[in-house]
Amino acid sequence: QVRLVESGGGLVQPGGSLRLSCVVSGNIPKIYAMTWYRQPPESEREFVAAVTWSGDVSTYYADSVKGRFTISRDNAKNTVYLEMGSLKPDDTAVYYCKLARAPSELYTNIGGYWGQGTRVTVSS
Numbered sequence: 001q002v003r004l005v006e007s008g009g010g011l012v013q014p015g016g017s018l019r020l021s022c023v024v025s026g027n028i029p030k031i032y033a034m035t036w037y038r039q040p041p042e043s044e045r046e047f048v049a050a051v052t053w054s055g056d057v058s059t060y061y062a063d064s065v066k067g068r069f070t071i072s073r074d075n076a077k078n079t080v081y082l083e084m085g086s087l088k089p090d091d092t093a094v095y096y097c098k099l100a101r102a103p104s105e106l107y108t109n110i111g112g113y114w115g116q117g118t119r120v121t122v123s124s
Helices: none
Strands: 002-007 010-012 018-026 033-039 046-052 059-061 069-074 079-084 093-100 118-122
Touching: 002 093, 018 033, 018 093, 018 118, 033 069, 033 079, 046 069, 046 079, 059 069
Parallel strands: 010 118
Antiparallel strands: 002 018, 018 079, 033 046, 033 093, 046 059, 069 079, 093 118
């Protein structure tokens, strides 16, 4: 069984920064990409960012976070990171890490393996 554990969430002021981590362990399947999603209060879960896992790094971002968030990976540690900067109240959400096994699982809430989430609150 594969396990994903997110960490690094918390309360931060507008304009601040946070770094989220997601560690993958257990019986890890072939990874196409590691992704971050978020679910704001009373809203649907939405795609945030993705990074391919093998070979050259390819990254993908939602328009709402481009230029502010950076996704990165450490294959040796089976860990993916999300550096979040210039945070806004609209970034308040529970952030989830997802393991995508194929391109078809990249931008969808269906399939893959999910962590339990870490809460980020941006407020003064």
